[in-house]
Amino acid sequence: MCPKPARLSVGVVSAGRVGAVLGAALARAGHVITAVSAVSRESLRRAEELLPGAAVLPPDEVAARADLVLLAVPDDALPGMVRGLAAAGALRAGQIVVHTCGAHGVEVLAPAAEHGALGLALHPVMTFTGRPEDLQRIAACAFGITAADGDEVAWNVAEALVVEMGAEPVRVPPAARPLYHTALAHGANHLVTLVGECVDLLRDAGVATPQRLLGPLLSAALDNALRHGDRALTGPVARGDAGTVARHVEVLAEHAPEKLPAYRALAARTVTRAVDAGLLRADRAPDVAAAIEGETP
Template sequence: MLGTSRLGIGIIGAGRVGPVIGAALAGAGHALVGVTAGADSDRVEAVLPGVPVLEPAEIARRSQLVVIAVPADQLAGLVAGLAEMDAWQMGQLVLHTDPAQGVGILAPAAAQGAIPLAVHPAIAFTGTSIDLRTLNGAFAAVTAPAPVLPIAQALAVELGCEPVVVAEEDRAAYAEAIATATEFSRSIVAQSTSLLARAGVDNPGAYLFSLMHSTIDHALAEAGAGAATGSGAGDLGTTTIDE
C-alpha cells in the first residue's frame, strides 16, 4: 500500500475509467469516499458496490485523493470550476488520467494547496471488472513534480501497473502514440473483418484473433530491439512504454 497510509479516495467521472481506478485502489486497501453520477449507474454499481454517489465539489472536499477521469474537453473546466468553489484542499492529492496532459492542467487545484499528479494506465478500458485483471502487468505513464513523483509511481504500482515517467513536455507525443496505436488497430480490425465476411469467412473476428496477436507481438519485439540498438523507430517508444 502507499507507504503505510490508507487514503480516502473520491472518483470524479463515472465512465469506463474512473470506477475501475477506484476499484483497483480499493483493492490495494484504500477507502472509497464517493463517485459522481454517470449515465450507466448499474455498471458503476457493479464495479463499486455501495459507494455513495456525490457531487464533484463534495468529493473534492471530503477526499484525500481525488481521481479525475472525465473526457479531455471537460478536464480544465472541471478543475477550474472546483477551484472557484474553493473545493480543493491543502495537501490533498489530485490525480487525472488524461494521456495528453501533465500536471499543468491541475494548476487551479495546486494553487489552493493540492498536490497534482497525472497517471495514465495504458490499457483499453471496458468499464468492467475485467479491466482489473488487464491492469496487472500493464504500464502507466506518470507525470508529477519531482518531490511527489514517488507518490504517483506508488499509485501506479497499486493499480497493478509498472510506472513509466513521462515528462510534462512529452505528454502530447505520448498521447499521439497511444491514439495512433488504438485508433489504427480498431480501424484495421474493422476493415479486415469486413473483408473476410465478404469473402465468406464465418466469425471473422475469431479467425483474425491469433493472426493479429502474433503480428502485434512480433512488431513489438522488433520495436523493442530497435529501441535497444538506438534506431530512430524506437525513440518514441522509449519515452512512453518501453522504459
C-alpha cells in the same frame, strides 16, 4: 523504492468505466472510497457494483471530502472540471489531485496547485469495460505517469499509487505528454480501424468467418513487431514484389475505392521502413513506390 502512501480517503469524479475501476483498485489497496459522482444509469450501476458504500454526490462535494481526488473525465472536460472545483472551494492544500487523461500532463491541474494540492497524471494504458474483470487486467498493464519537473516527491507518490494498484508505472516527462498520447492513440485506435477494414474486405471476398483467419495472423504480427521491430515486416512491399502490390491497388480501386487511400499511405510508409531495416533493396523501392501510386513499374 517507492514510499507507500498513507491510507487515504478517495473521491471519484466520475464513475465512468475508468473511474469506477481505478477507484475499486485503490480500495483494494487499502484506501477508502468516501464519495463518487454518477449521473447516468450505467454510472450509477458501476458505482453500486464497484464502489459499494460510497456516497453518490455532486463533483464539488466528492472532492471536498477526499484526501485523493480522482478525476476520470474525458480529456476535453478536464480543464473545466478542475477550474470549477477550484472556484467552488473544493480543493485545498494537502490534497492529491489525480487525473487519468492521456493527452494532458500536470499543467491542466494548475488551479488545484494554486490551492496547495499535489497534481499528478496517471494514465492507464489499457481499454476498460467498467466491469470487475478490469481489476485483474490492471496487473498486466502500465500507467504513463507525470508529475511536475524536478519534484521527485511527486514522482514517487505517483509511482507508489500505481504500484499499489498492481500496475507498472512508466515516467513520461511533462513536455512529452502530447507525443506520448498521440503514439498510443495512433497505434490502438487505428489498429482497430485497420482490422475492421480487413474484415470488410474478407467478407466481400466471401469469407464467412474473417476473424478465424485474421486472429492468428494479426496476433503473430503484433507479437513479432513488438519483439523485433521493423525486422518483422513481411509481405510484397518488404519483398519488393511490385507486381503484387500493383494488383492490390487495382483490386481495391475496383472493389473498395474508399479503402485505397489508407492502403497507399501505409504501403508507402512500409517502403521507407523496409528500406531502412535492410529488408527491401533500395534499387527495388522505386518500382514498389510506383506500383503503390498505380503507375506501371
